[in-house]
Amino acid sequence: MPAPSFLRIRHAVAAVLVFTAACSSKDDDKYADANSYCSGRAAAECSKEVILACAAPNETKCVGKRQAACVAAIPTGTSYNANGAEGCVNAVSSAFADAKISVAENRTVNETCAAVFDGPGAANATCRQDVECKVSAGLRCVLRGGSDTGTCQVPDRVMGGGSCSSPSQSCIAGFHCGATQHCDINAQLGEPCTEALPCIETSRCIAGKCEKKLDDGSPCASDQECVNALCARGTSSAQGRCVSQVTLAPNEPFCLDTQ
Numbered sequence: 371m372p373a374p375s376f377l378r379i380r381h382a383v384a385a386v387l388v389f390t391a392a393c394s395s396k397d398d399d400k401y402a403d404a405n406s407y408c409s410g411r412a413a414a415e416c417s418k419e420v421i422l423a424c425a426a427p428n429e430t431k432c433v434g435k436r437q438a439a440c441v442a443a444i445p446t447g448t449s450y451n452a453n454g455a456e457g458c459v460n461a462v463s464s465a466f467a468d469a470k471i472s473v474a475e476n477r478t479v480n481e482t483c484a485a486v487f488d489g490p491g492a493a494n495a496t497c498r499q500d501v502e503c504k505v506s507a508g509l510r511c512v513l514r515g516g517s518d519t520g521t522c523q524v525p526d527r528v529m530g531g532g533s534c535s536s537p538s539q540s541c542i543a544g545f546h547c548g549a550t551q552h553c554d555i556n557a558q559l560g561e562p563c564t565e566a567l568p569c570i571e572t573s574r575c576i577a578g579k580c581e582k583k584l585d586d587g588s589p590c591a592s593d594q595e596c597v598n599a600l601c602a603r604g605t606s607s608a609q610g611r612c613v614s615q616v617t618l619a620p621n622e623p624f625c626l627d628t629q
Contacts (some may be wrong), residue, residue: 407440416432461553472617473600557570558580587612588611
């Protein structure tokens with residue numbers, strides 16, 4: 371078989387580039403606004419496996435319910451960032467593909483989808499949590515030593531014991547920027563805690579004291595309360611239960627929301 375000529379290769383490359391540009395433009399338009407993003411996310415959540423596992427009436431009703439839940443969950447005071455939408459929808463699609471959501475998949479969805487909505491905070495703006503910052507620009511709320519407020523910065527991660535005196539310096543997991551502007555270890559089980567002095571990962575701060583996070587099966591209101599960082603809770607219910615993995619079934623909170 372004769373080798374393709376340079377001219378044919380050049381034409382083929384040109385065609386690929388035109389096709390790629392067209393697809394890129396189409397992808398940019400796919401989730402042009404928050405409603406189209408919520409529609410795409412809802413379709414990803416309502417996979418065939420999810421419809422079967424939840425015994426949902428039909429895909430149309432499932433998508434309608436999940437789209438409404440998505441719109442209702444848009445953080446107040448934020449602006450939509452279309453550039454983060456496709457990555458989020460893809461992460462959701464992967465997590466819901468087998469009607470089972472693991473702790474790792476739940477974390478990936480939360481981290482990836484954080485870039486879909488930007489807070490108003492530009493660099494150096496005062497904040498208390500990440501959602502107040504323009505997360506699509508890499509900004510996160512970096513707290514200062516001994517305070518429960520900080521500023522929106524691109525975090526510069528610092529190891530335990532290192533100096534965190536610069537506004538952008540943020541301690542690695544398990545440490546916080548203490549009153550002396552160094553990365554101190556987080557409070558242990560049974561020790562005093564505050565917003566500025568967080569507990570170790572397996573504990574939570576209750577009435578100023580670090581207490582063990584909730585075991586699987588315990589009632590919960592958020593992922594942060596559970597030892598495995600996963601609270602199976604429906605969007606229409608105030609309370610769920612801590613689990614190691616969400617295995618969708620007709621009586622699961624998520625599935626009840628699709629009825």
